[in-house]
Amino acid sequence: MKKIAVLGSTGSIGQSTLEVISGFPDKLRVIALSANSNIDVLCEQIRVFKPRFVCINDGSFIADLQSRFAHLKIRFLSGDQGLCQMVSDKSIDKVMMAVSGSAALLPLLQAIDSGKDIALANKEALVMAGGLIMRKAHKKGVRIIPVDSEQSAIWQCLEGQDKSKIKRIHLTASGGPFLDFKKGAFSRITVRDALIDRKSVV
DSSP states (O other), X not given: OEEEEEETTTSHHHHHHHHHHHTOTTTEEEEEEEESSOHXXXXXXXXXXXXXXXXXXXXXXXXXXXXXXXXXXXXXXXXXXXXXXXXXXXXXXXXXXXXXXXXGHHHHHHHHHTTOEEEEOOSHHHHHHHHHHHHHHHHHTOOEEEOSHHHHHHHHHHTTSOGGGOOOOOOOOSSSTTTTOOGGGGGGOOXXXXXXXXXXXX
């Protein structure tokens, strides 16, 4: 029985993850949930999965949650510190990181330090600190499995392949900040353009 923490459980990826987990009740168990502010969805998830830990971004909701679920033995936490504390718990085997934006970075690093394998559905953390994340994961023997869109597609295509024979990977753009750029502009795109001033190379 693998014990799973789902961070960002009320978002679309988090909810899809919980649907998948529900299909394997004898193999997977949700023991930790986190949400930003969608209390109604979070409460329904708590009723269904009865986790040991729940982390909410805004700590002002904790008293209400404790009152609603006083009959369950749940440890309620809040904020970045709460997320980091939660993913550090030894009872958690794997972490689904579906928190959006930069908020995923600290709990992701903490989960790696704690030796948890991670299903990663967050691009921003890798953009901000990809080198640091991958070095830590390699040092700790942690697997990071991409589960979101393009990264997962690339990862699946490379599984079982001799990576030494791959010179480059071309990723087509179905959207994103450079969708309407002319072909000639792509050779002038820099990291800064992608992160800050996207129109400077048009």
